[in-house]
Amino acid sequence: MSKQFTEIDAATQAFIEEQRLFFVGTAAPEGRVNVSPKGLDTFRVLGSKRVAWLNLTGSGNETAAHLLEQNRITIMFCAFDGRPNILRLYGEATVFHPRDAQWEELIGLFPKLPGARQIMVVDVDLVTSSCGMAVPFMEYQAEREELNRSMEKRGPEKVQEYWEQRNIRSLDGKPTGI
DSSP states (O other), rough: OOEESOOOOOOHHHHHHHSOEEEEEEOOOOSSSEEEEEEEEEEEEETTTEEEEEEOOOSOOOOHHHHOOOOOOEEEEEEESOOOEEEEEEEEEEEHHHHHHHHHHHTTTTTOOEEEEEEEEEEEEEEEEEEOOSSSSOOOOOOOOOHHHHHHHHHHHHHHIIIIISSOOOOOSSSSSO
């Protein structure tokens, strides 16, 4: 049975900080729904009702496009070891780009990662937890380094070109804010 909370308490924050993977779900009023896995050290709890994550360069930019049209978002964490648990954070997100004044304040919360594209800040209005008894046990081995190596090899100028070639529009042709 699902439990609902209005904010992130200390136990919930501890669970979040233990996870190595989270999923982001967004949808514009029309078009495709997007669910995107996120990893590396890119998630921060900023307060009992606010979180942020560093969005890295990828093959698409669906989340940013959706949030420009409708800023609702769901973030999901699953326990793959230990006690079963699925945690969801619901709220409204604001997207910050390197060109935005808030970027400098926010980027300091994260390790320096090549290809940092946006920072999403979410004002959380609902937190739910459910059993997760059907989520399999999975063993963490290591972080994948391919993305970091690829972005380092490209360098900032080529990363910017990549954004302009592949990240400027969503699958549905919606602008992403890049």
